[in-house]
């Protein structure tokens with residue numbers, strides 16, 4: 001069966017390879033597992049809460065209506081990364097059998113009331129529609145945000161994707177040289193002039209308005225593990241908590257798990273997207289293992 005709906009999750013299985021599967025938790029519509037031929041592509045903490053008690057540590061949490069914490073009018077009281085990742089989304093069903101494709105929706109009625117109510121005092125009517133498509137060597141997640149209100153409002157969106165790597169100290173992320181980033185560790189904005197992003201400490205950088213032609217590739221010992229393509233998502237956050245930060249997160253296990261993960265987070269976070277009444281906005285991330293050629297674009 002291409003689509004299996006369980007009580008708290010939905011499992012997609014490739015028609016051509018039963019060992020290629022994807023699991024989406026209704027809570028946060030969070031992709032918690034993506035296996036290609038039985039090989040897990042995402043990192044999920046072994047202490048991740050999957051019972052709805054807190055946002056999932058790993059997989060692909062969804063960030064809306066704010067990235068991080070914001071002091072902007074109407075966002076001050078929202079917790080970090082908003083409420084999409086800690087609300088129970090409605091499973092709408094399958095839109096395609098091959099490749100298996102499903103949709104989840106979130107609206108004010110479904111949103112976590114404790115958190116949603118903190119967004120502009122919770123009177124922004126919205127509809128979120130997430131579409132997840134499992135191809136043989138590719139995962140496509142698409143979000144559509146609609147303003148169903150009578151007034152304009154603004155938002156951030158980000159796919160907070162935890163990719164699995166064999167060893168972060170052997171891994172690189174390319175195609176970011178020459179791009180401007182805000183480094184959340186040193187609290188500075190600078191142009192990244194390194195040939196590639198490497199990891200030997202806590203890394204937390206928001207790369208802003210990166211041309212979509214630049215595919216972010218996670219490269220391990222010279223082999224391309226993942227290609228991350230963006231549609232209508234200008235920004236990319238690169239995050240690894242390293243030793244101390246992951247040591248301080250109760251739901252981050254095993255404690256040396258930072259060695260096996262890197263977050264490549266496509267989003268629109270450098271400013272807010274504004275939607276007028278009735279307007280909608282659509283964006284996608286496509287993560288593929290098909291292309292093994294290293295893409296080197298000039299600075």
Ligand SMILES: O=P(O)(O)OC[C@H]1O[C@H](O)[C@H](O)[C@@H](O)[C@@H]1O
Nearest residue numbers: 080081184204205237239263265
């Ligand atoms: O712990 P969370 O709320 O899930 O946030 C986890 C991380 O998300 C993003 O990557 C931010 O850039 C980091 O600053 C933050 O630590």
